[in-house]
Amino acid sequence: MNHPSLPSLLGVFAHPDDESLLAGGVLAQHHAAGARTAVVTATWAPDSRRAPELADALAVLGAGYPRLLGYNDARNPGAAPGQPRLVDAPLDEAIGRLVAHIRDFRPDIVVTHDAVGQLTGHPDHVRTHQITLLAVEAAGLAHLHPEAGPPWQPVALYAATHPESGVDPLRRLLEGVGKEVLAVPDSYVTTSVDVTPWANEKWKAILAHRGEVARERPLPGILARLPEADRTQIIQTEHFTRLTPGPTKGAPAQLTTCPPPHLHRPRASPR
Secondary structure, three states: OHHHHHHHHOEEEEEOOOHHHHHHHHHHHHOOOOOOEEEEEEEEEOOOOHHHHHHHHHHHHHOOOOOOEEEOOEOOOOOOOOOOOOOOHHHHHHHHHHHHHHHHHOOOEEEEEEEOOOOOHHHHHHHHHHHHHHHHOOOOOOOHHHHOOOOOOEEEEEEEEEEEOOHHHHHHHOOOOOOOOOOOOOOHHOOEEHHHHHOOOOOOOHOOOOOOOOOOOOOHHHHHHOOOOHHHHHOEEEEEEEEOOOOOOOOOOOOOOOOOOOOOOOOOOOO
């Protein structure tokens, strides 16, 4: 029987590849420790070209099968033809779809995008952040979305983010292809995880998104053109902000932390 030393983890991200880029290391880390892990992806249809790539990436990370909400991408109308864009979908409907996955998987921790929309401010990232905050709270309340199953309250919610002090390598790369870069103050980061032991799995998962690797402007393609040492430096640390939902009881579930090498000062583990 498994006795995992790390809590179960559910990632909720906007697009296929977000899970690998933003939390691939902690997903691989938790899976390696025997913890249950899974990922919900808000956009792209189950029969889209990116769904098989997502399945391959999740297999590398040990995060189960694709769980797709099925909404259309704000900037790619071919992601889910005939479906509303995530940013246009009725809020309560989108929350209910995510609540069903939270109650089905019953995670200790949920990880999603940050409030500014993850580096480039993509509207799907911002909307996924908003929906996840509301769904994590709603999942624990039986009177909300009763059709989605018995209530389940995750213990902790984390937003994957990028601090100002560590974003310069990514800023240069993304601005080089015409993208704006949004980072957050260092004080916004509560948890930094050195995922070097799982960097190989994280990179394999990123490479599984073959369509994005082959393109010039998406981050997987940019990273694939870098020397290995430069790429490893970028992907070896993942940053998060703790956003605890609901009433807190007992010791909170935590991501395993360590002081990242490029931050100006060490940061304590969240309480």
